[in-house]
Amino acid sequence: MHIMEGFLPNPWWEIWFAIAMPFVAYGIYRLSKVTKKIPEALPLLALMGAFIFVLSSLKLPSVTGSTSHPTGTGLAAVVVGPGITSVLSIIVLLFQALLLAHGGITTLGANVFSMGIVGPMVAYAVWIASKKARLPTSAGIFLAAALGDLFTYVTTSVQLALVFPTSAGFFDAFLKFGTIFAITQIPLAIGEGILAVILFDFLAKYKGQLLATLKVIKLPGVSSTQEEIKS
């Protein structure tokens, strides 16, 4: 959910920038470490970013009749980790603002926080937890993508409710925004989850070796570069 340019007034957009920046800075630190160690990672990561952008222009039908698009960041978080995903998201969101006027420059901080930080972190945490709980891979991917998507919208509702309060206070406003989003977003989150599972199965079938190298799934006898990326 992109908050559009100019929608957040003065103190708020600065606040969200301030909150998002440490995460992005950490992501940049990880990114420069990874690219120093594995130079071929840079073109690959760039393609991932472009992939997220193009994915967001593929329209997905939702039950309410509106069309929306998959965010792809949940899956990205599972594959490259939430730190680097936050850098990819800030760049992709900037391009969406610059090339599509989708989102904006002043609202970049708030949008990165909801879509590039909270969503991917939730997705990553759910993925790790589901692996610990020994859930089947597809269930884990579904939960990670769907919950990551939902938490993105919860965060957006919080961000909007803080700016536009009602007489009954912040929580009432949060519920109002939350309810409106829920109508379209719950089916969408489920859609995104299903899409992520199909996509992931497809990848596992044709590029299983690569996923194993990135240590997303286990194949016997494949060394992992994820360890290198992690350290």
Added chain:
Amino acid sequence: MAHSDIYAHIDRSAYTNLLAKNSPITKGFFALSALIISVSSQSIIVPIIIFTITTVLLLRFAKIKAHFYLDLLIYPTAMAALSCLFIALFFGYGQALTQINLPWFTWTIFKNGITMSVNTFFRVESALSCLYFLVLTTSITDIFITLRRFKVPRVVVELSLLIYRYIFVLLEISVKMNTAQKLRLGNSGLIKRMRSVALVAGNLFIRTLEQGERTFVAMNARGYDGNIRVLEDLPKPKKAAIFGIVLFDIILAIAIFLTTNIGVV
């Protein structure tokens, strides 16, 4: 207009408009300062002034086609109008404007909700015009070279330039795949459409990886050392222009201060 047309058009206009040869620092400074002033405004007056000025600059001086500019504005404006209507009807506090007694609850519309919503709408429109001013007059490459000059980490600029390039490459592939699916009735029905989107996404991802490997080899063969060098032959900002923009900003800032408490109801 389809998504893919929009970015091709914006990109083309960034290279062909009449302000393309001006310094990106001047254009960026103007757009960003006007943007910040718009979002700081508490009334509708300053946003209207900014919207008018940027629109005149775009249409008269950059010679952007009016119907294209309108096409770009119409979708976000509709979205903004809808969101603002929602805010006006359900949000706000303090003094009530009107109360409607419904059987199950009393629906109150607040004065301050209306003010908030109208202010937001004009703020969005003015901010959008500033954003369009930047993107329609300045190419992405110029923007990122300028960012590099302002000490944005190299690796981020590098990644951004690569992403920018690949967006167009992948877009072309995905449009082709989509056409192929449409020809084979891949979009008939919800389930088929879901499957088609997932197939495009999956195939695109694999193409992406293979392309990434090939590109890395090609770049290495040409001596890639982690830096893409672009010709940084950008015009320097004119002092007079910067001075004029600062003056303009100061006047608008004073205007914001003077118009703070002008409400619409």
